[in-house]
Amino acid sequence: MKILGNLIWLIFGGFAIFIEYIIAGLLLCITIIGIPFGLQSFKLGILALWPFGQKIEYMDYAPGCLSTIMNVLWLFIGGIWITLTHFFFGILLGITIIGIPWAKQHFKMASLALTPFGRKVI
Template sequence: MKVLGNIIWLVFGGFAIFLEYILAGLALCVTIIGIPFGIQAFKLGMLALWPFNQRVEYMDYAPGCLSTIMNILWLIIGGIWIALTHLVFGALLGITIIGIPWAKQHFKMVSLALTPFGRRLI
């Protein structure tokens, strides 16, 4: 069932979201300062490509204060807009009974879009 959900996800917009995150990550990696943010965009892209078999969890070790500072910068610069976009798409999909599994995937992306530093995909 998860494979079927991922295929439907890819056909109806998941691949477009994946491409947007990859292009944004490449654009961020052009500068030295943007490389950590580009890596986080790649992380979001991997989740957008195949979301039904992945979980988002905190890393086992404490990433430190640099991770907190980077999360604050990410949130101010663009993370809030990414999270709001996933929240709106999740709410729109959640209105229908058929769209609830895909809405859950968008809601999973909201948490990663808000604070991607110090988290990993499993």
């Protein structure tokens, strides 16, 4: 089921989301200041490529206050808009019975898009 869900996800927009996150990550990595944000964009892109069968967990070690500061900056720079977009598509897909598995993936991506620092994709 994971493979079928991922293939349907890729065909109906998952690959486009992946490309958008990768391009955004590359543009952010051009500047030295944007490298941490670009790496988080790559993390979101990897999750957008194959969301079924992956989990999001907090890191085992304490990331400290720098992670909190970076999450706040991420939130103001664009994280809130990414989160709202995933939340909107999750609601839209959740209305239909057939779209519920894909809605769950959008909600999972929305939680990572809100606070990506200090979390990892497994």
